[in-house]
Amino acid sequence: MSAPQTQRPLPPLPAKARGIVLPGDTSCPGCPIPIAFKVLASVFGDKMILVIPACCTSVILGTYPGQSLKAGVIHVPFASAAAVASGVAAALKMRGIEDVQVIAWAGDGGTADIGMATLSGAAERNEDIIYIMYDNEAYMNTGIQRSSATPQGAWTTTTPVLGKLEPKKDVAKIMIAHGVPYVATASIAYPHDFYQKLMKAKSIKGFRFIHLHAPCPPGWRFDPMYTVRIARLAVETGLWILYEYHNGKLMLSPPSQPYLDPSKRKPIEEYLKLQGRFRKITPELIKAIQQHVESNWEWIKKMMS
Amino acid sequence: MVKVVPPVDNAKVPLTKPVEGVGGKTGLWRTMYKPVVDSSKCTKCFLCEIYCPGVCIVVDPVKGATINYDYCKGCGLCTDVCPVKAISMVPEE
Numbered sequence: 058m059s060a061p062q063t064q065r066p067l068p069p070l071p072a073k074a075r076g077i078v079l080p081g082d083t084s085c086p087g088c089p090i091p092i093a094f095k096v097l098a099s100v101f102g103d104k105m106i107l108v109i110p111a112c113c114t115s116v117i118l119g120t121y122p123g124q125s126l127k128a129g130v131i132h133v134p135f136a137s138a139a140a141v142a143s144g145v146a147a148a149l150k151m152r153g154i155e156d157v158q159v160i161a162w163a164g165d166g167g168t169a170d171i172g173m174a175t176l177s178g179a180a181e182r183n184e185d186i187i188y189i190m191y192d193n194e195a196y197m198n199t200g201i202q203r204s205s206a207t208p209q210g211a212w213t214t215t216t217p218v219l220g221k222l223e224p225k226k227d228v229a230k231i232m233i234a235h236g237v238p239y240v241a242t243a244s245i246a247y248p249h250d251f252y253q254k255l256m257k258a259k260s261i262k263g264f265r266f267i268h269l270h271a272p273c274p275p276g277w278r279f280d281p282m283y284t285v286r287i288a289r290l291a292v293e294t295g296l297w298i299l300y301e302y303h304n305g306k307l308m309l310s311p312p313s314q315p316y317l318d319p320s321k322r323k324p325i326e327e328y329l330k331l332q333g334r335f336r337k338i339t340p341e342l343i344k345a346i347q348q349h350v351e352s353n354w355e356w357i358k359k360m361m362s
Numbered sequence: 363m364v365k366v367v368p369p370v371d372n373a374k375v376p377l378t379k380p381v382e383g384v385g386g387k388t389g390l391w392r393t394m395y396k397p398v399v400d401s402s403k404c405t406k407c408f409l410c411e412i413y414c415p416g417v418c419i420v421v422d423p424v425k426g427a428t429i430n431y432d433y434c435k436g437c438g439l440c441t442d443v444c445p446v447k448a449i450s451m452v453p454e455e
């Protein structure tokens with residue numbers, strides 16, 4: 058049995074990431090970021106330049122003279138990821154370098170709040186970059202402050218009593234409104250789906266945006282062993298919908314397809330109850346989240362038809 | 363095509379280099395439990411290697427999953443994602 062197995066080529070995910078995403082970074086146990094990096098490396102190998110504004114990733118990659126990623130990394134100020142990435146892509150083009158992908162890799166704070174202006178500018182100019190927003194739904198490395206991508210009902214250190222009262226800002230929708238060639242949502246619980254989306258993005262020219270859902274154990278207050286389980290529950294409850302938007306058409310991704318039918322979705326309480334940040338949530342807010350989920354699915358149905 | 367200025371002597375440019383263990387031996391972060399693979403159960407599905415946030419599991423198509431304890435942070439996530447429950451957390455000696 059073992060002989061034919063040894064001859065079969067190893068799957069690129071995870072084999073191609075070996076030696077590129079290196080162990081010993083300073084991320085918290087259970088951190089979603091190294092999981093995502095292994096998927097990036099499986100697609101691009103070391104042929105990528107990440108442009109990273111202030112976020113957890115600026116910290117966890119390590120300090121001079123070392124870093125835990127065998128790829129180009131440019132650390133940039135908070136608001137500038139999309140602008141710097143645009144410049145780097147233009148410079149590579151001038152030099153005739155075509156096999157290196159420029160990727161802006163930013164958190165929700167650096168995207169939905171502080172980076173929105175340069176992001177919108179780069180999208181409007183249709184710059185030839187991939188922008189990935191890894192969304193851990195708050196400013197984590199500065200101490201769990203609310204961002205506009207924090208979901209309704211979530212405790213943060215700046216929404217300490219009632220939790221956040223406003224719904225989550227939907228950045229993927231904002232990007233679709235820019236009319237860019239490719240927009241997708243992804244989740245660290247579905248690395249193969251994320252892989253497919255990056256492969257698709259790689260084959261397209263122009264501005265490509267991926268919104269990656271990334272649960273964070275210390276910030277969301279859960280046991281680090283459940284990072285993947287919680288990310289998966291977000292999809293199974295219908296809260297986080299995986300789709301691709303390309304050529305003016307929206308396609309629901311395979312992991313989310315069953316949940317078009319509301320009766321297949323798990324109750325959202327299953328997702329909320331595993332996380333300490335929703336410990337004090339009120340029934341009214343749960344209802345509000347439920348309504349938000351319904352209206353998101355209505356929007357999906359409209360976009361699909 | 364623009365003219366490219368050759369890079370100056372690398373030693374004088376403060377460029378970081380990829381290294382293993384940039385944050386030290388993160389295996390020291392484990393406090394009470396460590397993950398252990400039961401190789402008789404392992405189906406070599408690669409899932410633990412894909413998901414391990416410590417980037418310290420390698421799955422060999424013949425030998426199965428091996429954990430590098432120098433860097434394993436003890437998060438326990440591999441026990442949750444293994445479909446056949448081949449990994450379990452055991453007390454550190």
Ligand code: SF4
Nearest residue numbers: 084085088113197273
């Ligand atoms: S705070 Fe969250 S996202 Fe940041 S390094 Fe820790 S686990 Fe990762």
Ligand code: SF4
Nearest residue numbers: 414416434437438440
């Ligand atoms: S306990 Fe965590 S860090 Fe250690 S091998 Fe398992 S998933 Fe990786």
Ligand code: SF4
Nearest residue numbers: 404405407408410444
């Ligand atoms: S997830 Fe479990 S079965 Fe799959 S390779 Fe790892 S230890 Fe083996």
